[in-house]
Amino acid sequence: MHEIVTLQLGHRANYLATHFWNAQESYFDYDTSEEPSTIDHDVHFRAGQGPRGEDTYTPRTLIYDLKGGFGSLRKWGGLYDSGDTDTDTQQLWEGGVVKQQNTPISQSAYQKALDEGLDEPPKLSPQTVRYWSDFTRVFYHPRSIVQINDYELGSTIVPFEEWDSGEELFSKLDKYHDLLDRDIRLWVEECDQMQAIQIFASADDAWGGFASKYVEALRDEYGKTPLWFWGLEDQAGQGQRAKHLIRIVNTAQSLQAISPLASMYVPLAVPSHVPPHVGLDRSCQWHVSGLLSMAVESTTLPCRQKSGGIRRGFLSDFEAALNTNGNQRIAELQCSIVDPSTQYPATKEALHAANDSRIAGSSNQDLVCEDEAEKVKSRLDMSFSTGEPSQTALSLRQWERSSHVFGRIETIRGVPWITHETDAEDEEISRKRRRLASLPTVERYYNLLPYPLLNSFPEILTRPASSSKTVAIYGSLSTTSQMSKRTKGLQNIVSRTVDVAEREALSNGLGEIADAYEEGWDSGSEEDSD
Numbered sequence: 001m002h003e004i005v006t007l008q009l010g011h012r013a014n015y016l017a018t019h020f021w022n023a024q025e026s027y028f029d030y031d032t033s034e035e036p037s038t039i040d041h042d043v044h045f046r047a048g049q050g051p052r053g054e055d056t057y058t059p060r061t062l063i064y065d066l067k068g069g070f071g072s073l074r075k076w077g078g079l080y081d082s083g084d085t086d087t088d089t090q091q092l093w094e095g096g097v098v099k100q101q102n103t104p105i106s107q108s109a110y111q112k113a114l115d116e117g118l119d120e121p122p123k124l125s126p127q128t129v130r131y132w133s134d135f136t137r138v139f140y141h142p143r144s145i146v147q148i149n150d151y152e153l154g155s156t157i158v159p160f161e162e163w164d165s166g167e168e169l170f171s172k173l174d175k176y177h178d179l180l181d182r183d184i185r186l187w188v189e190e191c192d193q194m195q196a197i198q199i200f201a202s203a204d205d206a207w208g209g210f211a212s213k214y215v216e217a218l219r220d221e222y223g224k225t226p227l228w229f230w231g232l233e234d235q236a237g238q239g240q241r242a243k244h245l246i247r248i249v250n251t252a253q254s255l256q257a258i259s260p261l262a263s264m265y266v267p268l269a270v271p272s273h274v275p276p277h278v279g280l281d282r283s284c285q286w287h288v289s290g291l292l293s294m295a296v297e298s299t300t301l302p303c304r305q306k307s308g309g310i311r312r313g314f315l316s317d318f319e320a321a322l323n324t325n326g327n328q329r330i331a332e333l334q335c336s337i338v339d340p341s342t343q344y345p346a347t348k349e350a351l352h353a354a355n356d357s358r359i360a361g362s363s364n365q366d367l368v369c370e371d372e373a374e375k376v377k378s379r380l381d382m383s384f385s386t387g388e389p390s391q392t393a394l395s396l397r398q399w400e401r402s403s404h405v406f407g408r409i410e411t412i413r414g415v416p417w418i419t420h421e422t423d424a425e426d427e428e429i430s431r432k433r434r435r436l437a438s439l440p441t442v443e444r445y446y447n448l449l450p451y452p453l454l455n456s457f458p459e460i461l462t463r464p465a466s467s468s469k470t471v472a473i474y475g476s477l478s479t480t481s482q483m484s485k486r487t488k489g490l491q492n493i494v495s496r497t498v499d500v501a502e503r504e505a506l507s508n509g510l511g512e513i514a515d516a517y518e519e520g521w522d523s524g525s526e527e528d529s530d
Contacts, residue, residue, distance in 0.1 A: 001042040002195040002314060004303070005187045006061040009201035009211050011069045011153060012232050015132045015285045016268075017200050019293035019457065021059050022137045024304075026452040038449055043304040046190060048141060050079045058141040060190075062183055064210075065146075066160060068153040071131025072107045075145040108134040110456075121455060126284040135286065135456040146183060148173075151206075161243070163250040166209025180217055188222070195303065196226035196263070196315040203231030203267070204247040208254035219261045226263040226315050230296060231255075233269040245497055252490040255330070256509035263319045265330045266477065267385045268292050275381045277337060277463035290458045294451055295335040295384055299411050299475035302445040311445055313409075318477065321443045322407040327516040328479045334380040338415060338472040339463055380476055385486070404481040405440040406517075414450025414472030484517035 008017045027039040041057075048056045056079045063070075108128060113121030114137065122128075129135055150169060151160040160166070173179055188194060197218060201211040211229070218227055231254055234247055259265040270288050274280055281287045302313035322331050434441060450470035453461070461471060491510040498506055 003191040010207035013200040015289035071133035073133035163209040166206035170213035203254035212257040298473040335475040407441040408478040487514040
């Protein structure tokens with residue numbers, strides 16, 4: 001069934017993943033009169049049984065958060081609420097019991113409305129979303145909930161900020177519990193044919209250190225399994241200078257420690273510039289995570305499509321297209337919001353021409369030159385990797401012209417005039433011709449299914465109209481030479497701020513990563529007089 005096991009490490013990661021799971025739940029077929037969904041739900045969900053023997057269907061995920069981070073979500077609630085929480089205690093102890101507990105966090109009005117089955121729950125806002133559990137639309141298995149009691153969310157006395165603190169926490173927990181055996185092994189053993197393990201985690205705080213040890217353990221245990229790491233990073237320049245430097249160093253440590261072990265490492269940060277039709281409150285995690293999740297979910301849509309007429313792609317296929325030289329494991333995520341009726345009127349002809357791999361000529365530019373890859377990049381107006389230039393027209397053009405694309409995955413969803421009939425023989429010929437011409441690998445996927453704008457999703461889009469319940473997305477993952485520039489920038493900061501004991505190893509590791517994005521290509525941009 002090509003299952004994917006998901007790990008969510010940290011509060012910010014759980015915000016993003018909650019939007020992700022809400023979108024997956026919206027694809028379920030509740031109305032038998034409608035056409036069946038093109039989504040294979042078994043990729044991300046697992047069947048089980050509740051305490052009363054009823055069938056359940058819950059996300060195949062592990063959710064780690066600090067004490068106080070789960071909000072009103074209970075471990076033994078929802079589908080697995082037996083109604084008798086004292087049974088186990090009474091069986092183990094015959095004497096009197098004195099129960100002491102903190103005041104539980106009250107449910108949000110939105111959650112209460114969902115539990116009551118109301119069709120129109122109260123409208124959410126940044127003021128009413130206190131925790132990621134306030135807007136979740138799915139039930140989780142009790143095994144999915146893993147609370148870390150060593151730290152408390154938002155604590156100023158013992159903050160969970162330093163990268164080393166995350167490493168130490170994992171080592172401590174793993175020593176006493178063997179986290180792989182306790183938490184993830186059962187999920188993996190349930191899979192018939194596991195496609196990959198994907199990890200959502202913040203990379204610029206202590207969760208980055210925790211994730212690095214987790215990835216190391218996973219790689220030792222599941223050596224050949226694809227591991228995809230989505231690393232959240234805070235906005236550049238936000239906060240006090242001292243804390244900003246800590247986040248930068250944490251990001252560098254995560255990049256240096258995780259990317260060599262992961263199959264693909266994708267940095268996730270809110271762009272310093274968003275188009276006018278995106279109204280974003282950058283201080284609101286509900287807003288920020290919604291935008292990030294929309295890009296992540298749309299770009300990876302092919303890996304959970306049903307086999308059939310629509311081209312299906314697995315994360316291992318993505319990796320093969322992106323990591324063309326064997327050591328380019330860091331990808332850049334980009335996307336655009338598309339209005340199918342008016343946006344990009346010339347794109348239709350350009351894409352259909354690009355899909356024709358039989359004739360090399362002016363109508364098939366992506367086979368004979370690299371311009372098509374750059375044209376695609378220029379059409380995507382949001383980049384979710386950090387290190388963008390200031391968004392003036394001149395600097396953006398120079399930034400793009402100095403970038404070399406090694407490999408690219410493109411996903412176009414919800415655009416009705418794009419059709420794509422897969423011809424395996426033509427696609428293989430196209431790949432061979434591009435390799436012979438030393439051109440970047442470009443793999444394209446299409447799906448008529450648009451991205452759902454649920455009532456749990458923030459109203460951050462002014463295009464399409466606010467009344468629309470779906471949106472078309474043009475998404476891309478790519479490996480480019482810009483990663484070399486970004487990594488060298490981190491290396492430069494590390495060389496001036498990190499202690500001598502750690503500086504050399506960290507700096508050398510970043511240097512090796514940067515070199516992987518320069519091999520065999522030189523932009524010559526410094527000599528470009530344009």
